[in-house]
Amino acid sequence: MDDKIIEVNKLSKYFGTFEAVKDVSFTVNKGDVFGFHGANGAGKSTTIRCILSLITPNNGDVKIFGESISTNRFEILKRVGSIIEKPDFYKYLSAERNLEIFARISGSDSTKKDIYKMLDFVGLNGREKDKVAGFSHGMKQRLGIAQTLLHNPDLIILDEPTTGLDPQGIIDIRNLILELKNQHNKTVLLSSHQLSEIEIIANRMLIINKGKSIIEGEVSKLLNAEELIVNIEVDNPEKCVLLISEHFPAIHIQEIKNNQLLIATDKNVIPDLTKALVAGEIQIFAIESKRKLEDFFIKIISN
Amino acid sequence: MLLKSTYNEFIKIAAKPRSYLGLGAITILVGVILFALKADGMSFIEFVTSSFEQTLSFEGNILNGNLVAFIILQMLVIHIPLLVALVTGDLVSGEAAMGTIRMLATKPISRTSLLLSKFIAGGAYTLLIVVWLGIMAVVVGKFLFGSGDLMVLNSDGLVILQEADINWRYFGGFTVAFLAMLTVSSLSICLSCFSDNSIGPIVTTMAIIILFIIIGTLDVSIFDNVRPFLFTTHMAAWRSFFEDPLPVADIRNSIVILLIHNLVFVFISLYKFNRKDITS
Amino acid sequence: MIKHIFILAGICLLSFNGLAQDATQTLNDLIAKMNSVKDYSVDAVITSDIPMVKILPTKATIYFKQKDKFKIDAKGIAILPKQGFTDISKLLAQKDSYTAVIMGNETISNVKTDIVSVFPVSDTSDLVLAKLWIDPLQDMVMKSQITTRSSGTVTILYTYGSQAKWGLPDKLVFTVDVKKFKIPKGVATDINKTSTKDQTKAVAKTGEIRIDLSNYKVNLGIKDEIFKK
Numbered sequence: 001m002d003d004k005i006i007e008v009n010k011l012s013k014y015f016g017t018f019e020a021v022k023d024v025s026f027t028v029n030k031g032d033v034f035g036f037h038g039a040n041g042a043g044k045s046t047t048i049r050c051i052l053s054l055i056t057p058n059n060g061d062v063k064i065f066g067e068s069i070s071t072n073r074f075e076i077l078k079r080v081g082s083i084i085e086k087p088d089f090y091k092y093l094s095a096e097r098n099l100e101i102f103a104r105i106s107g108s109d110s111t112k113k114d115i116y117k118m119l120d121f122v123g124l125n126g127r128e129k130d131k132v133a134g135f136s137h138g139m140k141q142r143l144g145i146a147q148t149l150l151h152n153p154d155l156i157i158l159d160e161p162t163t164g165l166d167p168q169g170i171i172d173i174r175n176l177i178l179e180l181k182n183q184h185n186k187t188v189l190l191s192s193h194q195l196s197e198i199e200i201i202a203n204r205m206l207i208i209n210k211g212k213s214i215i216e217g218e219v220s221k222l223l224n225a226e227e228l229i230v231n232i233e234v235d236n237p238e239k240c241v242l243l244i245s246e247h248f249p250a251i252h253i254q255e256i257k258n259n260q261l262l263i264a265t266d267k268n269v270i271p272d273l274t275k276a277l278v279a280g281e282i283q284i285f286a287i288e289s290k291r292k293l294e295d296f297f298i299k300i301i302s303n
Numbered sequence: 304m305l306l307k308s309t310y311n312e313f314i315k316i317a318a319k320p321r322s323y324l325g326l327g328a329i330t331i332l333v334g335v336i337l338f339a340l341k342a343d344g345m346s347f348i349e350f351v352t353s354s355f356e357q358t359l360s361f362e363g364n365i366l367n368g369n370l371v372a373f374i375i376l377q378m379l380v381i382h383i384p385l386l387v388a389l390v391t392g393d394l395v396s397g398e399a400a401m402g403t404i405r406m407l408a409t410k411p412i413s414r415t416s417l418l419l420s421k422f423i424a425g426g427a428y429t430l431l432i433v434v435w436l437g438i439m440a441v442v443v444g445k446f447l448f449g450s451g452d453l454m455v456l457n458s459d460g461l462v463i464l465q466e467a468d469i470n471w472r473y474f475g476g477f478t479v480a481f482l483a484m485l486t487v488s489s490l491s492i493c494l495s496c497f498s499d500n501s502i503g504p505i506v507t508t509m510a511i512i513i514l515f516i517i518i519g520t521l522d523v524s525i526f527d528n529v530r531p532f533l534f535t536t537h538m539a540a541w542r543s544f545f546e547d548p549l550p551v552a553d554i555r556n557s558i559v560i561l562l563i564h565n566l567v568f569v570f571i572s573l574y575k576f577n578r579k580d581i582t583s
Numbered sequence: 584m585i586k587h588i589f590i591l592a593g594i595c596l597l598s599f600n601g602l603a604q605d606a607t608q609t610l611n612d613l614i615a616k617m618n619s620v621k622d623y624s625v626d627a628v629i630t631s632d633i634p635m636v637k638i639l640p641t642k643a644t645i646y647f648k649q650k651d652k653f654k655i656d657a658k659g660i661a662i663l664p665k666q667g668f669t670d671i672s673k674l675l676a677q678k679d680s681y682t683a684v685i686m687g688n689e690t691i692s693n694v695k696t697d698i699v700s701v702f703p704v705s706d707t708s709d710l711v712l713a714k715l716w717i718d719p720l721q722d723m724v725m726k727s728q729i730t731t732r733s734s735g736t737v738t739i740l741y742t743y744g745s746q747a748k749w750g751l752p753d754k755l756v757f758t759v760d761v762k763k764f765k766i767p768k769g770v771a772t773d774i775n776k777t778s779t780k781d782q783t784k785a786v787a788k789t790g791e792i793r794i795d796l797s798n799y800k801v802n803l804g805i806k807d808e809i810f811k812k
Contacts, residue, residue: 075411088402
């Protein structure tokens with residue numbers, strides 16, 4: 001059985017003369033939590049809209065479950081659940097009614113019992129009959145998740161699912177995604193401009209910038225988990241630089257600013273480095289590791 | 304899936320407060336007209352028959368429910384399209400404005416089915432409006448004023464239709480009136496496909512109707528070739544059912560023109576909606 | 584010559600006086616016959632042929648009671664002439680308000696009639712002139728022509744049958760003046776009418792209303808409530 005769930009091949013979309021997406025290609029495999037990352041306006045939502053046939057690409061093609069979305073849309077979308085940007089509902093209808101409306105055209109036979117069960121699952125039990133107009137943003141996000149999962153899709157596409165959620169809500173969504181992957185064998189395409197989210201839950205990722213794909217691969221391999229960026233604050237930076245150059249040639253000094261050195265190093269070297277600095281009578285005021293992934297992203301984008 | 308989507312559309316229309324605005328407006332408007340006619344309807348009739356009454360006198364129950372219903376229909380020919388467009392003009396653009404269109408468009412339902420279900424639901428709402436107008440005008444009118452022969456003033460004179468000969472005329476008239484309002488509904492839904500906000504299609508629909516009515520009313524030869532093909536020209540085709548003899552050819556012509564307009568609006572809408580990039 | 588003129592004038596005056604006295608007698612006989620009918624009801628079918636008006640024949644019931652109660656109870660809408668029903672009897676009842684002269688004779692429906700012209704005494708009266716073609720033997724009006732300032736001229740032809748003994752006709756044919764008929768603009772809403780009507784067709788200047796009367800019930804008593812609206 002083919003493990004490729006989403007295959008995007010040289011996808012391009014122009015709005016007038018503006019290149020929103022250019023020659024983007026990537027693959028999402030079965031069971032992946034695929035992180036799709038880029039800055040605001042990078043082309044993430046446009047790409048996802050092309051995948052879901054909301055937008056017609058100018059070039060390229062998209063296959064889901066091995067079938068082209070343009071020719072087999074009906075059968076494909078029965079097995080896909082999605083939230084694009086913020087979930088929008090009919091404000092004048094209740095939560096239950098909203099789910100009923102979307103479920104009716106999702107190709108499933110969801111019953112009232114299923115709807116109530118799903119609302120309970122996302123933490124909206126007791127709010128079934130309430131009009132969505134009175135819901136907070138977080139509640140709407142939960143309802144959006146409910147709408148996405150109600151027909152038990154095989155592929156789940158989430159575009160910025162934690163936007164506007166409180167910390168507990170963010171944790172809940174993350175746990176849910178991991179549960180979907182690990183316990184229900186779902187495939188998830190997760191788009192976010194929060195790198196930390198992707199780092200924690202995604203196993204593969206694509207970075208996109210100004211409409212172009214920059215890099216794709218496994219999160220662990222891309223980040224090389226053994227390497228750290230460390231900030232060291234000392235009393236004598238020049239002496240510290242000399243010591244590192246002589247005894248730790250593998251350490252890469254990235255930046256020296258006042259009494260602080262920014263170095264890239266294997267984490268296993270840090271204990272020996274600390275001992276050497278103390279032995280060389282260099283006073284250490286602080287050692288702290290920076291967010292690796294953010295640096296990686298900034299480096300990739302700037303290159 | 305078309306039926307399921309249509310059922311969804313009925314639920315949405317029934318739940319929207321503005322859907323009841325049209326029904327309420329008709330109730331109030333017709334109520335006001337009925338009250339005015341009950342209070343002083345004979346003055347209105349005397350104004351109409353004044354030139355005849357120099358040598359003739361009219362006996363019988365002239366101000367009856369049939370005449371009242373006719374007067375109401377004539378007065379509301381401009382207003383009913385607005386009440387229809389208020390709901391139908393929002394069917395696509397309202398969803399775009401709300402963002403729900405992208406939720407719908409990612410479901411396993413073709414855009415054609417999605418749009419056709421809106422046309423069907425819009426048509427059903429239009430039918431409800433016309434039927435409600437009929438109930439208020441004819442049924443309530445007859446309840447308050449009794450029944451009787453109908454006196455109709457056309458541009459070529461007075462026609463008096465016998466009571467037994469009227470009900471089928473009203474049925475035919477309302478059927479054609481529904482077709483005319485359905486054209487308004489189709490136009491507004493079509494315009495709705497080109498917009499992402501609610502107000503634009505509604506205002507544009509009314510602007511088009513008013514413009515076409517003005518073109519139709521202006522007695523200028525430059526518009527002579529265009530006038531017969533404007534759908535507004537045939538919006539008053541329901542009145543043809545109250546002429547004697549019945550102008551069958553004119554009525555048939557109006558029905559065909561209106562049907563063609565409906566089909567054109569539907570096809571334009573399908574073309575646009577199927578190709579539209581949903582970015583909202 | 585002058586003497587001849589005076590003699591001629593004398594003869595005319597005497598003739599006129601004589602004719603006036605004959606007209607008065609004729610009208611008195613007519614009034615007497617009219618007064619023999621205390622009340623009646625009759626079924627009517629009203630058929631109108633009037634330019635710019637289309638109406639199917641309408642059924643109605645007509646009620647009359649001395650001295651001036653009159654009502655037409657139409658099943659639907661009926662179009663009737665404004666003048667002509669009770670004008671003659673009202674006119675003739677006020678003997679001081681008119682002068683009458685026999686102007687000649689005419690045969691109508693094989694009946695030799697006296698043409699009696701009735702002139703109102705007052706200059707301000709709405710009535711300008713009334714002409715009655717009266718059958719002197721049966722004391723019945725065969726034709727009348729009433730001209731008023733407000734309604735123009737109405738001509739009525741009378742046909743008698745079974746109720747001739749009461750002077751009640753079986754058929755009345757009214758010819759009315761329709762020159763002043765106009766459609767008020769803005770009220771007749773043929774919105775965007777596209778079919779063209781023949782605008783050059785000449786509009787007739789008179790219209791006709793025929794009333795066929797049957798099933799008379801004469802002098803059987805009619806309650807006053809019937810005449811209340």
